Amino acid sequence: MKVLVAVKEVATVEEGFELDGTTIDDRYLEYDLNEWDDYAIETGVQLAEADDDIEVVSVSIGPERAEETIRMALAKGVDRAIRVWDDTLAEAELLDVRTKAELFEAVIEAEAPDMVLTGVQAHDDSFGATGVAVAEAAGFGHAAVVNALDLDADAGTAHVRRELEGGVEELTDVELPAVLTIQTGINEPRYASLRGIRMAQRKEIDVQTLEDLGLDAAIVDSPIELTAMYEPESESNVELFDGDADAAAGNLATLLREKGVGAE
Amino acid sequence: MSDVLAVIDHRRGQLRDVSYELITAGADLADAMGGTLALAVISGDVDQFAETLDRDGIDTIYTVDHGEEFNHDVYVQSIEALYDELAPTALLMPNSVNGLDYAPAIAERLGMPLVTDAIELSYDETLTVTREMYGSKVETTVTVSEEPFAVTVRGSEWAKAEGTGGATIEPFEVSVDESAMRSTVTGFEEVGGGDVDITDADVLVSVGRGIEEEENIELVERLADALGATLSSSRPIVDNGWLPKNRQVGQSGKVVTPDVYIAIGISGAVQHVAGMKGSETIVAINTDPDAPIFDIADYGIIGDLFDVVPALIAEFDE
Numbered sequence: 001m002k003v004l005v006a007v008k009e010v011a012t013v014e015e016g017f018e019l020d021g022t023t024i025d026d027r028y029l030e031y032d033l034n035e036w037d038d039y040a041i042e043t044g045v046q047l048a049e050a051d052d053d054i055e056v057v058s059v060s061i062g063p064e065r066a067e068e069t070i071r072m073a074l075a076k077g078v079d080r081a082i083r084v085w086d087d088t089l090a091e092a093e094l095l096d097v098r099t100k101a102e103l104f105e106a107v108i109e110a111e112a113p114d115m116v117l118t119g120v121q122a123h124d125d126s127f128g129a130t131g132v133a134v135a136e137a138a139g140f141g142h143a144a145v146v147n148a149l150d151l152d153a154d155a156g157t158a159h160v161r162r163e164l165e166g167g168v169e170e171l172t173d174v175e176l177p178a179v180l181t182i183q184t185g186i187n188e189p190r191y192a193s194l195r196g197i198r199m200a201q202r203k204e205i206d207v208q209t210l211e212d213l214g215l216d217a218a219i220v221d222s223p224i225e226l227t228a229m230y231e232p233e234s235e236s237n238v239e240l241f242d243g244d245a246d247a248a249a250g251n252l253a254t255l256l257r258e259k260g261v262g263a264e
Numbered sequence: 265m266s267d268v269l270a271v272i273d274h275r276r277g278q279l280r281d282v283s284y285e286l287i288t289a290g291a292d293l294a295d296a297m298g299g300t301l302a303l304a305v306i307s308g309d310v311d312q313f314a315e316t317l318d319r320d321g322i323d324t325i326y327t328v329d330h331g332e333e334f335n336h337d338v339y340v341q342s343i344e345a346l347y348d349e350l351a352p353t354a355l356l357m358p359n360s361v362n363g364l365d366y367a368p369a370i371a372e373r374l375g376m377p378l379v380t381d382a383i384e385l386s387y388d389e390t391l392t393v394t395r396e397m398y399g400s401k402v403e404t405t406v407t408v409s410e411e412p413f414a415v416t417v418r419g420s421e422w423a424k425a426e427g428t429g430g431a432t433i434e435p436f437e438v439s440v441d442e443s444a445m446r447s448t449v450t451g452f453e454e455v456g457g458g459d460v461d462i463t464d465a466d467v468l469v470s471v472g473r474g475i476e477e478e479e480n481i482e483l484v485e486r487l488a489d490a491l492g493a494t495l496s497s498s499r500p501i502v503d504n505g506w507l508p509k510n511r512q513v514g515q516s517g518k519v520v521t522p523d524v525y526i527a528i529g530i531s532g533a534v535q536h537v538a539g540m541k542g543s544e545t546i547v548a549i550n551t552d553p554d555a556p557i558f559d560i561a562d563y564g565i566i567g568d569l570f571d572v573v574p575a576l577i578a579e580f581d582e
Binding site: 017019120128129141144163164165167184234245256 | 275395397404408446453492500512545560578
């Protein structure tokens, strides 16, 4: 059985960042493994640890820089990795959901996984759509926002819980092959061990181009265009307590007492 | 014609608030596009839902009477059938957990461009969508130069539609292909019960990622004790297993409205704010002056919680 985990390297924005047109100045960006994908990796690796017959393969769309993040996935226990990239992808302004679905569908066709795991969303653009779109493109079943998984490989069923709003969970059975989008908190992602990091250096990262995947360059064309980026106007009416910690805490304590806090 | 089809959100017999907001967003968009707004009500008590939903601005409410609860396969097949019949230019769906379980699938099936989590929509020959990136640190606008298109809208960004409309309610037959159904909902469970009900508390001391380590939770516990307050938290604390689920404030946790809410080391992600913005007085303690929590806080201290919290405990323990 094969589990494919979609892993994205995302940028997080540092304090005091500056904008440069429709991007954030690179000095203020820190690149890291997408938080949700960390949980998806852990889900895949735990499945493989429980069953020797399960291979875990990661797939990422991203430039060479992303290999550092991909090595982290390999160090955590992913068996091998695929990175999709070429000049056409590098030149694209924006990879939209349809384009990503085409790319992942081509990888799925080549790898024929039984299960695909992705994070619920990516921290950077927060679309939250790729996993379910990929399922539709590949003709797989799916479940979005999964916070518990019990795999019955023999029956070809994933018993999952979907985390709905307001503390309600939906219990759902999904037929394999399927795409599951994984929510944070489903498990406790491990830290890579030193041994894992060493072993990761020897694992394979297979770089695939659009041509390798049998895809036309036209798939990166998108009608969606990012036209502006700006800092949201603060609607803040906050009254700040200044001074050192003691002074600020003293003023806050006075306020809280006025509100009747700590009266008993 | 440039019509809008909006898909209603409901769960366990109840219409969800975002449904009424979709009517507002959909009616505005239909106005700007020179078309009409139709609603799709799929599964559940569709007749009762349709009657309740008949507010100003809706032309037709299509009801698909199939099954009780949400199933994404039924939704995708029903929306596809409605699309084939009505050929709307815009498909509006909720950016809810269930919305994200079918919206990308139907957009993919119909070959539409999809933009999710819209907080504002405008239309002037082309669609412009406002949405956030990087955990609400920036806002962006994107244009969509292809029609038809699909958009999911964030909850609580539009006002709920009001008034009584005169929509035509039309049952719509969909022959659902059961053989194409790949998932089955087997039940629901309420989680987060237990000894403490944070929705009952007058004062909440709420802790977030800024607390850094599990052993530091004890510090905010001491503050809660000193203030006679109840301890709650944001999502990462519960994800890490440092506090139980019944302490979680936010979209997937509890919605709280205490007299005083003290957010400590909480940045104020939109999912968290959804659960506490109704608090009467909000106090935030955070090192990052750009943290979105300060946008909704009434009072704040920009500072290190590990300095401020002990000082605050000392004020009340004296």
